Amino acid sequence: MLAQCRAIAVFAVLSIAGHAAAAQDLYPSRPITMIVPFAAGGSTDVIARVVAEAMRDVLEQPIVIENRGGAGGSIGTAAIAQAAPDGYTIGMGTASTLAINPAAYKSLPYNIVRDLKPVGLIASVPNVITVNPSVRAKSVAELVALAKLQPGKMTYGSAGNGSVSHLMGEQFKVATGTDIVHVPYRGVGPALNDAVAGQIFILFDNLPTSLPLIQADKLRALAVSSPTRLEDLPDIPTFAELNLDGLDWMAFFGIVAPARTPQSIIERLNAALAQALTSTQVAEILAKQHAFPQPGPPGEFAALIDREFTRMKRAVTAAKIEVP
Structure with missing residues (x-):
């Protein structure tokens, strides 16, 4: 009887794992929400919308922009971090939200290492x-x-x-x-x-x-x-x-996801972003924004975030900036 129960439990675990793997293989099977942690109309919003449109063509699912501004981008970034890690909520990460805010704010409702996973860098602007x-x-x-x-x-x-x-x-x-x-x-x-x-x-x-x-x-x-x-x-x-x-540093824009998002989904999103950045329309709009496209794997974006946070922490300390 005990052996039978163990067999049933193992089967259940394998079945759940199989369903999860199948769901990831089918990803995305419904619309994706991209949270922009700033108001509509600014550089982050403009870049997010053109990239989301191009990624939609690759992923064959709509990417719906949701603007959640406030507190220097911290409110929207916290919403990204707290979302379900299933790939259906992603968001824009910027020099402000991923480097300056963690360096300058006394407390934040998110941690860039613990709560967020880099998907890929989009571009940098002067x-x-x-x-x-x-x-x-x-x-x-x-x-x-x-x-x-x-x-x-x-x-x-x-x-x-x-x-x-x-x-x-x-x-x-x-x-x-x-x-x-x-x-x-x-x-x-x-x-x-x-x-x-x-x-x-x-x-x-x-x-x-x-x-x-x-x-x-x-x-x-x-x-x-x-x-x-x-x-x-x-x-x-x-x-x-x-x-x-x-x-002489540049502001950057990229895509992030909740930290526990499966790596297979991160890679799928990164591939879609890289393909989107080859679009002529995207290139033209980024050029109008004076944004320099910088496609690359998630690890490169993670390394950039780490470098920029370190740089901003030094600058914040030297300038004696502290935001409550």
């Missing part, structure tokens, strides 16, 4: 420092000289505490020895509006959102973080050219 045209500085050197003449008087705006733009601003202060005042906003949109209106003097931002205003002469670009000068801004030097090496 950051840019701009000023309102009324500011009498046409170069970073002139801006630094101006700021040192009036310490504590000049202001810079960011997309919020712990954002890419906040970290850049604090790194700039450390690198140049200037005393400029941080003005945090609830997103980059309001910060851009006030920069154009002259309510703040300086803005640090991802290039894609600031570029139209730079091209319309509503903001003046002083430096970019790309490895080389950009075709659209050939006269604007890179931070590396100016020997501001601490500022």
Whole structure:
């Protein structure tokens, strides 16, 4: 009797395992939700939508975008981490949510190592420092000289505490020895509006959102973080050219999943992402965003996250940033 019970138990375990394997083999068999931890319309949302559309064609299932903004991307990222690890909820991971927030926030509702599994890197985009045209500085050197003449008087705006733009601003202060005042906003949109209106003097931002205003002469670009000068801004030097090496990093965008998602599903999603990045339409839209496509296996994305977290932790410590 005991042997019979053991046989039944073994059969049940094998049956469950077989069903799980079959479900993974059939993946995906229904629509996938991709959580974007920022509001619609920003760089993360634009990149997510074009990539999701191309991945849908590969996976033959819709990928539904769900925007869950707030707390510098922490709310949406926590939702990704807490989702069922079945491959039907994935999300966008960025420099903010995977490197800066873990380095700067005193506490987070997720842990990047314990709760999330990298799927793949999509692309990286340059950051840019701009000023309102009324500011009498046409170069970073002139801006630094101006700021040192009036310490504590000049202001810079960011997309919020712990954002890419906040970290850049604090790194700039450390690198140049200037005393400029941080003005945090609830997103980059309001910060851009006030920069154009002259309510703040300086803005640090991802290039894609600031570029139209730079091209319309509503903001003046002083430096970019790309490895080389950009075709659209050939006269604007890179931070590396100016020997501001601490500022020469790029913002990145990738896809993550809940930590216990089976590796076979991670590999399937990664393959679909890699194929999506070969699409002409995706390439054109990423180019318009000044995003540099960087397809690669999940392990490469994991290594990038680890490197960037380490870099951001050093920068946050040097700038004495701590977000509650």
